[in-house]
Every structure is written in C-alpha cells, then in structure tokens.
Amino acid sequence: MDTHNNTHPGRIAARFRELRARNEAALIPFIVAGDPSLRRTRELVLELEARGADLIELGVPFSDPMADGPANQRAAARGLAAGATLPAILAMVSELRRATQVPLILFGYYNPIFHYGCDRLCADAARAGIDGLLVVDLPPEEAAELARPAAHNGLDIIYLLAPTTPLERARRIARSASGFLYYVSVTGVTGARARLSADLAGNVEQLRTVTKLPIGVGFGISTPAQAGQVAAFADAVVVGSALSLLIEADYNENDLVATAGEFVAALKDAIRAARPAAPGATA
C-alpha cells in the first residue's frame, strides 16, 4: 500500500540527514487532527508540506490536555467535536500516504493510546504510515509498554526534555530515544510567548554534550522571527499554538488552508535565512 517499511532508520532520520547536509533546520508544524475537520487536516498536511514543512506533528485530541494552553485546548475540543478519534485519524493518514512521504508524528496524551492498546496502536499506526509517537504524559519511566511495540514496528518514540530536566537525566532519556529529542523551550504549557527564554541557546548547546540525536525546540515559538532565532542553534523548530490560533480565526472561511500555508512559508523562509546554505546545496 505504501513504501513504509519496518526497519530503522525511518523517514524521520532520513529527513534530518538531508537537512543536515543542507545546513538547514527542520520546520515542524503542529496541527490538531480534525481541527476543524479531518478533510481539512488532510488538505493542511499537503499544503504545509508544499510550503516548507519538513515533518508534521498531528495532535490526537484528548478531553483533558493537561500540558496545553488555551489555544491548543480549544483546538482539541474542535477536533473531538469533529470526530477525530484514533481510528479516524489513522484512516486519514493511510489516505494521505498515497500523496505524500512527509514524516508524520502523532502527538498526544496516553489514555486514548492505552485504551486503543499499545501493541495494536503501534501496528496500526505503522501500517497507516505514521513515523513517530510523542506522548506528553508518558515519561521514559512509564514508556516500556509502548516503546517495545513501537520499536518492533519501526516507530520512533520522541521524548521531551524540559528546562527542569537535570543533565544526567537528559543523558539517560537520550539513550532510550530515537528520531530526535524535543526540548521544551519554556517551563510551562504550550502557547505563544512574546519572548523566547534567554538561556535557550545555551541549554540546547548543553544538551549536545549528552546526545548526537537531532534536537528540536518547541512550546511558545509563534513568529517567523522567533523561528529564525531558534533555527540558528536547533535542528528543528516546532510551531503549534500559533497555527491553532490561525485555524481558529479562519474557522468559517475557505482560505484557512492557504492562510496556514502562507504562515508556514514565512516560518520556513526565516529558518532558511538563519544559517548559511551548505556549499553546493540546493534548497
């Protein structure tokens, strides 16, 4: 049905390798599946990829998003209302895989996955064409029952590191991680911030001492200027709440997909401009 296979390294590692060769940071937009509808999500994925998204995080809506600020909470509520259940999301992803090979990561909370069944979810997600899983409330200490079937099915588990994570702990987490590490840029929940934290670059540099995996940075990044700043030192920039807000503002309009695409293009331009192109590389 598609070209996905169950052997590492998968699409995520391959994408980071290509980008590294071009000296370019990845742009990872986050959108909640089903916001405002699964049909729109499919169109959004294709448009965001066309406009410069390198990987895409698909939010799996949950009734109790404990690590999300108001913008993503409302996006999750819209996704739930639109019927974006795990089976419906995976069906949409299967369809998407006929049209795109962009790496796709499911981003969500543990209970819907636990309820679906870790083994079954990993098998079904891999078959549908998902590349990685990021489960916000599943720290490595609790992740074994998901990590085992994930590895078996060639899915990366993306772990979060936070400003509160001690370096020794980061080292241990990095050892069990694959794909990339996700550094949470703020001590706080998701949501746009006016300013990036001052020690962000230093913190990411410090993490380089404990891992060779690519390091993505997210939570709070909402403008092209901020994306550019982060791209100077991180391997990937994740932008979520800002997109949720754009989608919300455009909720009843038909140009939602184009609007989101333009925003993503502006983010990617800023990210490209942040570093000199590798000699001989073509963007």
Place this chain on the structure above:
Amino acid sequence: MQKLPDSRGRFGQFGGRYVAETLMPALFELETAYQQARRDPKFRADLKRYSAEYVGRPTPLYFCANLTAKLGGAKIYLKREDLCHTGAHKVNNTLGQALLAVRMGKTRVTAETGAGQHGVATATMAALFRRQCEIFMGSVDVERQALNVFRMKLLGATVTPVDSGSKSLKDALNEALRDWIATVRDTYYLIGTAAGPHPYPMIVRDLQSVIGRETRRQIIARENRLPDVIVACVNGGSNAIGIFHPFIRDAGVRLVGVEAAGLGLSGPLHAATIAAGSVGVLHGNRTYLLQDEMGQIRETHSIAAGLDYPGVGPEHAWLKDTGRAEYAAVTDAEALDALKALCETEGIIPALESSHAVAHAIKLAPTLPRERIMVVNLSGRGDKDMQTVATAFGVTL
C-alpha cells in the same frame, strides 16, 4: 505483605507517574523531601502538635445510640472528622503537606478543589504558614459552593474559576497541573486526595491514616475489639484510605467504600468510577476511570461536589482488584435522605459527601446482627451544603 506503593509508585498495575517531563524532577524532589521529613523528629513533632492544638485531634468516635436503635441492627459509630478545624478530614492532609512545603522552601501553594473543603483547608494552611495561595475551582463548583469560595478569599487565597471542559473538579485539577508546569520551581502543588502521580497517593494516605489509627485505639478502648465493618465515601479516596489503611491487615474487618451513583448507574449522570469505570491513565496515575470507548474522559454528576470526579486513587483500584475492599454506590436521593435521617436522629448535619457513607450504613446495618460493630467515617460537616440541600428540598433561603 509487601509494602506498597513499590519504588515505581505502583500498587499492582495502578499508580505510577504519568506526567509531562517538566514535572518529573519535581516529583522526585518531593519524594526525597517527604522520605526525609517522615523520619525527622522535628517534622513529626510539628505535625503532632498542630494536629492536636490547631486541627483538634483526636476527633471523637461517637456511638449513635438513636440511629442504632432505630435501625435495629449493627452498632453504628461515627468517626467525627466533621469536627476537624475547617470542617472536614481534608485538613489532615493539608497540614502535613503545608509543613512539607515550608520545609522545601516553597513560597507559593496551589490546589484544586471540588466542594471547596480542600480549598479552604489549603487556604487555611497558607494563612497559618504565610504562603501565597491560589485555588483552582471549576466554575460550576464556584457557583454551588459559594460559601466556601468566600471562606477561601477571606483566608487570603486567590480563587481562580476554571471554565474548560465540564467546569468541575477534573478540570480544576487540569488547571492546577498546568499552573504547576509553569511554576514548579517555587510552587508546592498540594493535591487534595489520594490520587495524582506518585508520591502523592502515598503521602496523602500516610497523612490521612491518622483517622484509622485513632479509630483503632478508640474502638478497642470502647468495645475491646476491632470493628466488623468500616464504611467511607470515596471520590479520590483520601478519607476512605485514611480510615481503611490501618486495618488492611485485619482480614476480619470489612472495608466498604461508597461512590456517588448520582441519578443512577443505568444512565451517564453519576461518578461511580469503580462500579462503572475501566482502567486508564489520567492526572498522573493509572487507575479506574469513567471514560468512553475511545479513552476520552466522561463528564460526571453527583449532588456532592466533592464526589464529582471521574477517577479514583490507585490504592483503591488495587484494593478493589485484590478484593480486600468492596465498593458500593449511593444515589443523590439516598444521600439526601441519609442527611435528613442523621440530622433528625443524632442532631448531626453531615456533608453531602459523607451522607453517601451514612446512606450505605443505613442500608447495611439492619442486615447485620446487633453485636456487630460498624464505623462510618463522617468525613465532613454539612454547613457548606445548606444551599444545595435547601434547593433539593424545594426551600428558598
């Protein structure tokens, strides 16, 4: 018998630490601080002194002669947690955790609250120990527990209404966790029940176990033996685990938890998690939850705001699965009848939450022989519920 929770915070398959990475180091810090504190004579002495002089412990164990005679079955005793300062058992937990917060140098204390009893108990401790205090409360509960909202404000706390989701206790908990993710360095999150991520279920249980230890001493002094049945209402399960825990090894003592059946278990409007739930992960622990077939958390209902939560503490899930405790459910209407019955027979106005335990005791007592002994944990007093009760009885205040 193995000591639980284990080092991973598990009671069998239940419990654990299912939280965002930002909070993990704080949970380890809390666990270490608590393990040190519980062994520290100074901490233990402070806890004991404030329990006696400030909270009013030990609380009486009262024999209900009238109710017992009326029902004609087992002897009914009430453990009078309603006589604690602030009006409920919640203060046993907030006192201990507030002392821990002071020890850890945390300048701000936060909590979620449903009925407002835990919010009041937290605000009280914040006033006593001069901490900043913010209480998160679902906007539906802000309305139905207006008196407690006023008490919290009077005590100097900020009360933040939570408008997301079902606007009640689970959403207040979500918001308290979100706040903690952003403020974890200087804030002590003071959870109000024996749930949440490890080590909270253990800490809350240990602090509430004073109820069961006293009950044990008191019933032996009075009856020269252990009780046959202990009944307590269960939401997250702190008052129940507090009175159950010192009796867990006494196989002859029946432990009965009572959940809120709301408008009845045949419909969706209840909060009987153990009776009608399935295993899942919410608010940091694996436990029984009320959820739909996709793992989305269901909205709940109980006339008692303090029982209106779709989860239950992990130790209760474990006690249920091992068969050591049994769990029943009582409807809004039965709880109201029990509240009235206790007022009329004993002159005691129980909280709506505690009325659930009383209602089950009223059902159970007549089925047992007269020489049997039953202890009901009267977790709180009903003053806070007068508006709700009046409305239910069709009275305008």
